[in-house]
Each structure stands twice: as C-alpha cells, then as structure tokens.
Amino acid sequence: MALIEIKEAEAKLHEEIIRRTQSLCPECNRILDAEILERDSKIYLRKICPEHGEVEELYYGSAELYKKFSTYWRDGKGIQNPNVPVDSCACPMNCGLCTNHLSHTGLANIIITNRCDLTCWYCFFYVKKGLEGAYVYEPTLEQIRSMVRTLRAERPVAGNSIQLTGGEPTLRDDLIEIIKMIKEEGVDHVQLNTNGINLALDPQLAYKIKEAGVSNLYMSFDGVTARTNPKNHWEAPYAIENCRRAGVGVVLVPTVIKGMNDHELGAIIRYAQKNIDVVRAVNFQPVSLTGRMAKQDREKYRITIPDCIKAIEEQTNGEVPTEAWFPVPSCSPLTNFIEVLTNKPKYELSIHFACGAGTYVFTDEEGRLIPITSFVDVRGLIEYLEEKTEELKSGENRYKVMAHMLLKLGSFIDKAKQPKGLNLTKMLLKIILRHDYSSVGEWHRRSLFLGMMHFQDKYNHDAERVQRCDIHYLTPDLRIIPFCSFNVIPEWYRDRIQKKYGIPVEEWEKIHGQKIEDKLYKGTLRKGEKAAYSCGQCL
Amino acid sequence: MPITWSNVSVIKVKEEGCKTRIEGLGLKPQSSEILLDEVLRLKVSYRIVGELRDVLTQKSIEEAYKKHDVNFRLTSTVNLLKQTAPFIYRRVKAIKLARKAIFYWSRDSSVESRIRIMVVNENGNPSIVEQIEQLNEKLFDYTIKITLLGRDLGIGEHKLAAKVRVKWGSHTFINKGKAESTSEKLKILIKPTSH
Incomplete structure (x- = not known):
C-alpha cells in the first residue's frame, strides 16, 4: 500500500x-x-x-x-403554488420551484443583460464575443414584467425583493424603465448588482436610479488594493461618493479566495466603516469553484464561511469575534413571532444553516467596531422569542404576551455598553410592533451588516442546501430557479435558458447598430493617477 | 358490568396514566457534608413519561411536519428549595432550561423515513437521532448538575428538595400542558471552615 x-x-x-x-x-x-x-x-x-x-x-x-449553527435549523413552509409539480423529489433536476422546495423566494435575481463592460478572465456570466454560438441575452420589458408578476404571485408570501443583475445591468439603455416597472408591480426592495463603473463615470446615474426606485447597490468590491481588486479599485470610491450624494445605499460584495484576498477582509470592513453613512453592509462570498478543477487547486483556493469569520476576527484585532456571528435562519424566531402575532405570512429566511451567516456591528466614538453581541444577549433574545411564539400558537392572549415583551425586552440589552445615541430597545419594539419595511430600514441605517453567503459548486454541492435555497432566479419561461441550481449546473439551467431566449451576437449588433465591444470600459479612471476619493487603505 | 366505586377508580387511574408526569425525580449530593467555603455539587435527575413521551412516533412526527409543525420545545424549571420551617420553603437556586426537537426533511437515502429529528439539548449541543427510543432518551431523560457554595446555605443542617416544572406548547400531536413534581428531602450539613 x-x-x-x-x-x-x-x-x-x-x-x-x-x-x-x-x-x-x-x-x-x-x-x-x-x-x-x-x-x-x-x-x-x-x-x-x-x-x-x-x-x-x-x-x-x-x-x-x-x-x-445547525441548532438554528428550521425548515420553511415552501410555496403553496409551485411552478413544477412533482410527486417524488429529484433535486436538483426539476427546479422551478418544485413542490418539494422548502423556502419561498427571499431575493429574486433577474438577469437583464449578459453583456458586460469588463472582461474578467474568471467570470462565466458575460457574453464572450468570438466564441462559437455566443449569444446576447436581454429579456424584453414585457418578459421582465411577466417574471416580476410570477414572483408577486408566489404564495403564501409574495416575493418582495429583486436584484437586477447581469453581465452589467447598467449597460441596458432602458434600465430606468425596468426599475420603474418593477416598482409599479409592487416590489418594495430593488437592488442593483453592479461593478459600479458606470455609476463612477456618470454622477447623474445614481440620482436616476434612486428616483426610479433602487434601494441599494450590490457592488463588487474584492479588496482595498489594486492587486486584490483589479475590477473596480479606482472606480469604486467614485461610485460610492456618487451614491452618497444621491442617497443610494451601497452593499460591498467581496468574493473571497484563499491566498488571493483573504488577508484583506478586516480592511474591507474598515473601509465600509469609514463610509458607514452610505455603506449599509458587506456581504462576503467565499468563492464558488465552478468548472473543472484539480484537487490541489481546490485546496489552494477553497475558503469557507468559518475560515472567513476567523480571518475577520484576527484582522479586526478581535473587535468582530467569532461569537458575534449567527446563521441566517436564526432570524426565523423573530419573523415567526411577527407572523403569529399578525396572523399574516411573513418572510421566513429558512435557508440552510450552512449557506449563510451574519452579524451587525455599530461604531463607537473611538472608531472601534461594536458587534451587536457585545451589548445584546442575542441567544437569550432568540430563545425568548421562540418561547413567546409557542405561547401565542398555544392560544395565549396576544396582549398579555405583548405586555410581557414590553417589560422584558430591555433585559436583553446592556444599555451601558450600547453605542451612544442608539436606543435599541425602542428600535426593536418598532420592528416588532410596526413590523413594517421602514422600521427595518431605520435599523439598517444605524448599523453595518456583515454577511456571508457561500454559493455552492459541484464539489461541495449538498442537495439539502439547494432544497432550502431562497435566493432565486426569475427566467422568461416563468420559472423560479434556486441560485445553486441555476449557476452550479449551467448546462441544465442558466446556459440552456439564456440560449433559448437570447439572440446571436451578430444579430444583436445589427439590430442595435453597435458592437458589443463598444461598451467596454476603457479605464478612464485608472490612468495611473490617484483617485480623488481613494479608499485610503491602499498599501 | 355495574359501575362500582372500584371500577370508577380503575378508569381514573388509567386516564391519569395517559397524562404526562415526571417520574423518578431524585436529588443527590456528591457529599452530604461540606465546609462553608466548599462547593456543594448536586445532581437532579428525572424522566418525563406518559402521554408526551408516548405520542412522539415517526408517524406523528411526519404528520406534524406536513403541517409545518417542525419545532418542538420543552421547557424545564428546576428550583432548588431549602426548608426554613415546617411546610415553608425558600428558593435557593432556579435553573430554566429548554430542549428542542427539530424535525427536518433529510436527503439521507439510507433510511426509509424522509423526516429526521435533531435534538438540541440545554447546552446547545445538537444530535441527530436514529430511533424513537433515542429521541425519548435525549428529550425526556434529565440529569442536571447544580452547584452552589456552602456559604449560600450557611452553617448547620439543611433540608433541601428539588421542585421541577416542565411545560410545552400546543402541537399537532399534543395539546399544551405542564407537569410538576417535588423530590424527597435530603439533609446537608455545612460545617465551619477548619482554619
């Protein structure tokens, strides 16, 4: 041997x-x-x-x-009106959503173009002109409207959060019309997944998207140096400044690759903290190793949620410790409580515990990061909400439960340790009593959300995770497909659908009277001069 | 058969037998004598038996899951009591703990039933159970350690007892309910510190 x-x-x-x-x-x-x-x-x-x-x-x-994290496992109710009725489960073969899917849509992606103004070698999302059979996928306004209506028809919870993505969605000339139409259809939250370059180049664009109804940018931001973030290192500060002026919130989205940028996670958080007036969140995405990859390469690049959490603890000098993080389904007790209290179905966040994690941090006068767990007994609060939900479900008088909650809620918060100017008890009560979108918004404006979302690949693919996925794609054939089916098995989903509803590059160029490469970014803001709004973290 | 008092009594006993109760509640010290500055270690053990224990079967759990009843929570409050006068007790320590059974859809093709059960104990430790007997043991059999300083009781002989209350909410397989029991008293002698 x-x-x-x-x-x-x-x-x-x-x-x-x-x-x-x-x-x-x-x-x-x-x-x-x-x-x-x-x-x-x-x-x-x-x-x-x-x-x-x-x-x-x-x-x-x-x-x-x-x-x-596994102790927060809660299977969701799924949807009452599946698009793909199946008798037996064959995950991930019949996604759409099927009868057996266990989460309703939390965030729905709509790809509005697969054209991009960058040509990153590792990206598989954009049209590569010159390749045989290359096509441009750009659903029409009416197709998009139908997709949105499919989302809004979801029951028991109508989808209420959409991300416009690409390619680079700002390349669509009718972007503003698309946003306005989505708002007309009654969607509260619209976010724009972008590399930020067009927002950096055109200060008016931020105002236009804000006016049309965009809630926030979801902006790629892989590091604080040109080496770790070649995509938009020089442009991101301009985009952020333009969003600040227009009042558009920004979520920074670093894709984390071991050995490439995992040493800059703390610095990314510091950068977000410096811009906390406009940056709402940092959502780290440990890399998904798509395509065929040898084991030694996977070991070289693979990083998981706990590895990122540990790196953040080390790189923030312990200001954001491991204990501060909770899995996404730990929010379920709060949403379940509100659901039972109001007797109306609410967003469940019932994804698999291994898919995502998060925490909230605040900032003190000395510039230190204060994680929510340093002044809130989060675990105790979750237990308390579970107990009260069970009491309500068992027929307890809701006014009695609410009265108890009013008295008790403050005991989970250490007021001496909570950041100055913050009244968390009041904020929580507003969320629980008013349970509306503006209450959640106020919470987000005072804090910085740190999140993790680990999308899968074929190597670490777990069908139990797919079955509980709540980040979906809307497609022109009016299906709603889980992210990790859509992108992990492109030959069954993404590529097949986009090819079916796309047109050949040459045809698109003829119709639009322009070449795909006309819209490529020429590097206007990266001519070797330091950007006016440099991130200040440059090494 | 004519109804007699003895028959009524039998029926009543049978009905009570179906209800949930706490059985085998015991309070045991590691040592019945300690010094004032030493730590007194006690063990409270009990089992929950009757309806609640019997009603959790693979079938009832699958039925519950279908109705999105996926999380069973069982709360215990353990009060350590000290007798201060005949029939009068003072609470020395109270511990509240919760155990949970989480029902989830598994993709494990090696078992017949698609719904599996994860028990989370009072310390937050999860374990996936293979059989109902294992579920019963992990959810309904308790051994809880209580520690307190001799100083908390004071010098002299003390009579201690444990009073346990358990409660649960309404589910598809059982109505909300509670059970309560008090242990036998035990004597503890706290001696002055030798120096």
Missing part, C-alpha cells in the same frame, strides 16, 4: 459521519449519496461516483461552528 493510501486510511479512522445527504458527481452530474463528516475539527463532504470515483471536499472550516 502506498504511503499516501496509508495516510488516507488512518485519517478515515479518526472521522465521524454526522449527516448523510445527496450531491452531484462533478464530472457527470449523476446524483450521488454523500456523507458529511467531521475530521480534524473540520467538516468535509464525501461522495463516490461509480464511474468517476471518490470526491472529498472541505464543506465547513469549523466543526464547532457547524454544530452551533
């Missing part, structure tokens, strides 16, 4: 299988049984394809955090 095989056999002796699920063969897409196992305090996913052999992948960088 070779030395490497002996080592592998020894490692298997020290592992414990903690869950079983299903996954995909990265080679042939065959649905495989998979094991989630603990070894060396980390969590791995292992599967064996009868044809292509065994694949083992790092699933979660900390077994301790995995176990802690």
Whole structure:
C-alpha cells in the first residue's frame, strides 16, 4: 500500500459521519449519496461516483461552528403554488420551484443583460464575443414584467425583493424603465448588482436610479488594493461618493479566495466603516469553484464561511469575534413571532444553516467596531422569542404576551455598553410592533451588516442546501430557479435558458447598430493617477 | 358490568396514566457534608413519561411536519428549595432550561423515513437521532448538575428538595400542558471552615 493510501486510511479512522445527504458527481452530474463528516475539527463532504470515483471536499472550516449553527435549523413552509409539480423529489433536476422546495423566494435575481463592460478572465456570466454560438441575452420589458408578476404571485408570501443583475445591468439603455416597472408591480426592495463603473463615470446615474426606485447597490468590491481588486479599485470610491450624494445605499460584495484576498477582509470592513453613512453592509462570498478543477487547486483556493469569520476576527484585532456571528435562519424566531402575532405570512429566511451567516456591528466614538453581541444577549433574545411564539400558537392572549415583551425586552440589552445615541430597545419594539419595511430600514441605517453567503459548486454541492435555497432566479419561461441550481449546473439551467431566449451576437449588433465591444470600459479612471476619493487603505 | 366505586377508580387511574408526569425525580449530593467555603455539587435527575413521551412516533412526527409543525420545545424549571420551617420553603437556586426537537426533511437515502429529528439539548449541543427510543432518551431523560457554595446555605443542617416544572406548547400531536413534581428531602450539613 502506498504511503499516501496509508495516510488516507488512518485519517478515515479518526472521522465521524454526522449527516448523510445527496450531491452531484462533478464530472457527470449523476446524483450521488454523500456523507458529511467531521475530521480534524473540520467538516468535509464525501461522495463516490461509480464511474468517476471518490470526491472529498472541505464543506465547513469549523466543526464547532457547524454544530452551533445547525441548532438554528428550521425548515420553511415552501410555496403553496409551485411552478413544477412533482410527486417524488429529484433535486436538483426539476427546479422551478418544485413542490418539494422548502423556502419561498427571499431575493429574486433577474438577469437583464449578459453583456458586460469588463472582461474578467474568471467570470462565466458575460457574453464572450468570438466564441462559437455566443449569444446576447436581454429579456424584453414585457418578459421582465411577466417574471416580476410570477414572483408577486408566489404564495403564501409574495416575493418582495429583486436584484437586477447581469453581465452589467447598467449597460441596458432602458434600465430606468425596468426599475420603474418593477416598482409599479409592487416590489418594495430593488437592488442593483453592479461593478459600479458606470455609476463612477456618470454622477447623474445614481440620482436616476434612486428616483426610479433602487434601494441599494450590490457592488463588487474584492479588496482595498489594486492587486486584490483589479475590477473596480479606482472606480469604486467614485461610485460610492456618487451614491452618497444621491442617497443610494451601497452593499460591498467581496468574493473571497484563499491566498488571493483573504488577508484583506478586516480592511474591507474598515473601509465600509469609514463610509458607514452610505455603506449599509458587506456581504462576503467565499468563492464558488465552478468548472473543472484539480484537487490541489481546490485546496489552494477553497475558503469557507468559518475560515472567513476567523480571518475577520484576527484582522479586526478581535473587535468582530467569532461569537458575534449567527446563521441566517436564526432570524426565523423573530419573523415567526411577527407572523403569529399578525396572523399574516411573513418572510421566513429558512435557508440552510450552512449557506449563510451574519452579524451587525455599530461604531463607537473611538472608531472601534461594536458587534451587536457585545451589548445584546442575542441567544437569550432568540430563545425568548421562540418561547413567546409557542405561547401565542398555544392560544395565549396576544396582549398579555405583548405586555410581557414590553417589560422584558430591555433585559436583553446592556444599555451601558450600547453605542451612544442608539436606543435599541425602542428600535426593536418598532420592528416588532410596526413590523413594517421602514422600521427595518431605520435599523439598517444605524448599523453595518456583515454577511456571508457561500454559493455552492459541484464539489461541495449538498442537495439539502439547494432544497432550502431562497435566493432565486426569475427566467422568461416563468420559472423560479434556486441560485445553486441555476449557476452550479449551467448546462441544465442558466446556459440552456439564456440560449433559448437570447439572440446571436451578430444579430444583436445589427439590430442595435453597435458592437458589443463598444461598451467596454476603457479605464478612464485608472490612468495611473490617484483617485480623488481613494479608499485610503491602499498599501 | 355495574359501575362500582372500584371500577370508577380503575378508569381514573388509567386516564391519569395517559397524562404526562415526571417520574423518578431524585436529588443527590456528591457529599452530604461540606465546609462553608466548599462547593456543594448536586445532581437532579428525572424522566418525563406518559402521554408526551408516548405520542412522539415517526408517524406523528411526519404528520406534524406536513403541517409545518417542525419545532418542538420543552421547557424545564428546576428550583432548588431549602426548608426554613415546617411546610415553608425558600428558593435557593432556579435553573430554566429548554430542549428542542427539530424535525427536518433529510436527503439521507439510507433510511426509509424522509423526516429526521435533531435534538438540541440545554447546552446547545445538537444530535441527530436514529430511533424513537433515542429521541425519548435525549428529550425526556434529565440529569442536571447544580452547584452552589456552602456559604449560600450557611452553617448547620439543611433540608433541601428539588421542585421541577416542565411545560410545552400546543402541537399537532399534543395539546399544551405542564407537569410538576417535588423530590424527597435530603439533609446537608455545612460545617465551619477548619482554619
């Protein structure tokens, strides 16, 4: 037996299988049984394809955090009106959403173009002119309206949050019309997923999108140096400044790759903190290793949510500790409480606990980051809300429960430690009593949300995660497809749909009287001069 | 058969047997004598038996899941009482704890039932249970450690007892309810510190 095989056999002796699920063969897409196992305090996913052999992948960088987060597991109600009725579950083959999907749509993506003004080598989202069969995908205004109506028709909870994405969505000439139409259809939250370049170049664009109804930008921002963020290092500060003037909130979205930019996570947070008046959140996305990749390359680049959390703790000198983070479904007790109180279905945030995590930080006068857990007993509050929800469900008088809550809520908050000028008890009561969109907005304006969302790839694919996904894509065939089906298996979803509803590049160029490359960014703001609104973190 | 007092009594006992109750409540000290500055370690153990224990079956759990009843929460309040006069007790320590059973749809093809159960204990430790017996044990059998300083009781002999209350909410498989029990008294002697 070779030395490497002996080592592998020894490692298997020290592992414990903690869950079983299903996954995909990265080679042939065959649905495989998979094991989630603990070894060396980390969590791995292992599967064996009868044809292509065994694949083992790092699933979660900390077994301790995995176990802690798993206690917040809550399956959602799913949707009452699935677009794809199925008798038996064959995830991820019939996405659309199907009868067996367990979360309603939390955020719906609409790709409004696959054209982009950048040509990043690693990106698979934009049309690559010159490739055989290249097509431009740009749904018409009426197609988009139908997609939005499909979302709004979702029951028991009508979808209320849309992200316009691409390619680069600001390349659409009718962007403002699209935004206005979505607002007309009754959607409260519209965010624009962009590289920010056009917003940096055209200060008026921020005003226009604000007026049309955009709530915030979802802006790619991979680091604070030109080396880690070649995409928009020089342009992002201009885009942020233009959004500040126009009153548009910004969410910074770093894609985190081990060895590339994972040393700058703390600096990204500091940059967001410096711009807390306009930056609402930083949403870190550990890289999804799409395409075929050798094991040593995956090990080189793979980073998971706990690894990012640990790096943030180290890079903020412990100001944002690991304990400050909670998985996304930990919000369910609050939404469930409001649902029972009002007797109206509410957003559930019932995604899988391993998909995402988050925390809120505030900033004090000395510029330190104050995580919510340093002055709020978050776990105690969650337990309390669960208890009160159960009492309401069991027929307890709602006024009695509310009265108890009014008296009790303050006890979870250490007023001496809470940042100056912040009255969290009052803010929480407004959210619970008024349970409306403006209350949530006020909360977000006073704090910086730090989030993580780890989209999957074929190596770490877990069908239990897909089944609970609440970040979806709306498509012209009026399906609603989970993110990690749409992008992880493009040959079944993204590419197939876009090709069907797209047109050849040459035809698009003829119709529009322009070349695809005409809109490519020429680097106007990166001629070697320091930007007027430099991030100040440059090394 | 004519109804007699003895028959009525049998029926009543049977009905009560179906209800949920706390069984085997015991309070045990690690040592019955300690010094004033030492730590007194006590163990409270009890089991919840009857209707609540019996009603949780794979079938009832799957039925509950279908109606989106996916989270069962069981709260226990353990009060450590000290007798200060005949029939009069003072609470020395109270512990509130919650255990949860989370029902979820599993993609584990090695088991027949698609709904699995994860129990989260009072310390926040999760475990996925394989069988109903395991669920019962993890959810309904308790051993709780209580520690307090001899100083909290004071020098002298003390009579202690544990009073346990458990409660749960309404679910598809059971109505809301509670159960209560008090342990036998035990004697603890606190001696002055030797120096």
